[in-house]
Amino acid sequence: xxxxxxxxxxxxxxxxxxxxxxxxxxxxxxxxxxxxxxxxxxxxxxxxxxxxxxxxxxxxxxxxxxxxxxxxxxxxxxxxxxxxxxxxxxxxxxxxxxxxxxxxxxxxxxxxxxxxxxxxxxxxxxxxxxxxxxxxxxxxxxxxxxxxxxxxxxxxxxxxxxxxxxxxxxxxxxxxxxxxxxxxxxxxxxxxxxxxxxxxxxxxxxxxxxxxxxxxxxxxxxxxxxxxxxxxxxxxxxxxxxxxxxxxxxxxxxxxxxxxxxxxxxxx
Numbered sequence: 001x002x003x004x005x006x007x008x009x010x011x012x013x014x015x016x017x018x019x020x021x022x023x024x025x026x027x028x029x030x031x032x033x034x035x036x037x038x039x040x041x042x043x044x045x046x047x048x049x050x051x052x053x054x055x056x057x058x059x060x061x062x063x064x065x066x067x068x069x070x071x072x073x074x075x076x077x078x079x080x081x082x083x084x085x086x087x088x089x090x091x092x093x094x095x096x097x098x099x100x101x102x103x104x105x106x107x108x109x110x111x112x113x114x115x116x117x118x119x120x121x122x123x124x125x126x127x128x129x130x131x132x133x134x135x136x137x138x139x140x141x142x143x144x145x146x147x148x149x150x151x152x153x154x155x156x157x158x159x160x161x162x163x164x165x166x167x168x169x170x171x172x173x174x175x176x177x178x179x180x181x182x183x184x185x186x187x188x189x190x191x192x193x194x195x196x197x198x199x200x201x202x203x204x205x206x207x208x209x210x211x212x213x214x215x216x217x218x219x220x221x222x223x224x225x226x227x228x229x230x231x232x233x234x235x236x237x238x239x240x241x242x243x244x245x246x247x248x249x250x251x252x253x254x255x256x257x258x259x260x261x262x263x264x265x266x267x268x
Contacts, residue, residue, distance in 0.1 A: 011036040011043045011068075019052030021062070024084035031092045032066060039099045041071035048091070050084060051256075057135060063256050064091040073102060077167040078256065098165055136258025138232050143224075143252075144259040150266045151181065156194060156208035159184045170238050172251050172263055177206035181249035181265055183240045188213035195219060195240050197249045219249070227252045228260065 010033040015025040028048045036043065046068050053061040060080040064087035068075040077094045081087030153176040154162070163171035163184060170185035181197040190211040197219055221242040222230065231239045231252055238253035243264070251263045 009036050010034060011046045013046045013048055015048045015050065017050045017052075019050075019054065021050055021052050021084045024050050024088065027085060028064070028088050028091075031088050032095065035092060035095055035099060038096055039070060040103055041073075044069040044071065050087070052084070055135070060087075062087040064088055065256075066091055066095055068095070070099070070102060073165065075099070075102065075165050094167065098167070101161075102165060140258075141228075141232075142259050143228075143262050144255060144257070145261040146264075147261070148264045148266045153179065155206045156184060156212055157210050160192060160210050170240075170251065170253070172240075172249070172265065174265070175205060178204050183238075183251060184212070185238070197240075197242065224252075224262075231260075 013029045013032045015028045017025055028050060032046060032048055047066070049065045051063045051065075053063070055061070060082050062081045062084050063078065064081065064084075065078045066076065075095065075098050077091055077098065079087055079090040079094060081090055151172060151174040153174045155176050159171050159173045159175075159182075162173075170183050172181065172183050174180070175182040175196060178196065178200045180200065183195045185193055185195075187193045190213045192210060192212045193215055194212045195215040199216055199218055202214060219240050219242055220230075221244050223244045226244075227239055227241050227250070230241075231254075238251055240249070240251050242248065243250045246264075248264060253261050253263070255261050
């Protein structure tokens with residue numbers, strides 16, 4: 001099969017909007033569509049969602065989210081802005097960085113050589129502050145999304161690459177060496193932290209190159225109600241815990257709309 005070596009044409013982008021955002025859809029189609037110049041793999045589908053919060057207390061009320069299917073590889077980004085144009089510009093800039101990373105990754109896999117830029121996180125690479133959640137009153141928050149999926153065993157490096165491509169603040173996966181459920185997230189002196197459902201010596205983990213701070217404490221065992229309460233009291237973006245009723249790892253997190261989401265590994 002002939003490999004594509006030249007930049008591709010303009011991407012066809014499906015845009016949806018929520019709230020008063022005149023002209024934003026057309027601008028997003030053009031701005032995100034132009035990213036076809038920076039990818040060397042076909043973008044099979046591209047979707048952008050723009051949401052404007054009406055609450056005047058929200059400093060950056062426009063949330064821009066994008067999901068791309070780059071030749072089977074999902075690429076996701078989410079940013080916020082004071083207006084639609086700013087949010088879309090930030091979104092395009094972040095996607096461009098991710099498309100460059102994925103191109104380097106494919107090139108490295110073909111040549112079987114390491115790519116140093118994929119094993120570090122530079123804070124200055126952030127094109128804007130990471131999107132915060134809508135300040136919904138605690139008594140109005142509900143678990144609006146529950147997701148269970150099979151976590152294929154992978155290394156810390158593979159989990160970090162996946163997290164960056166999906167623009168997540170954390171990534172739940174099965175650590176390949178120990179077989180333990182684990183969460184990788186940004187933080188600590190190295191830029192990344194790793195929490196395992198049960199602490200394990202680093203030499204038991206599958207080899208990895210990325211600089212990571214490993215959390216020595218075990219995750220708490222909580223009921224769902226206790227997890228919701230702790231997440232709110234500590235002001236955390238997410239909480240990794242063991243569900244007391246089901247005995248399995250879970251991650252409770254704040255959604256952009258101020259409600260909660262819950263992720264658990266599939267038992268199958």
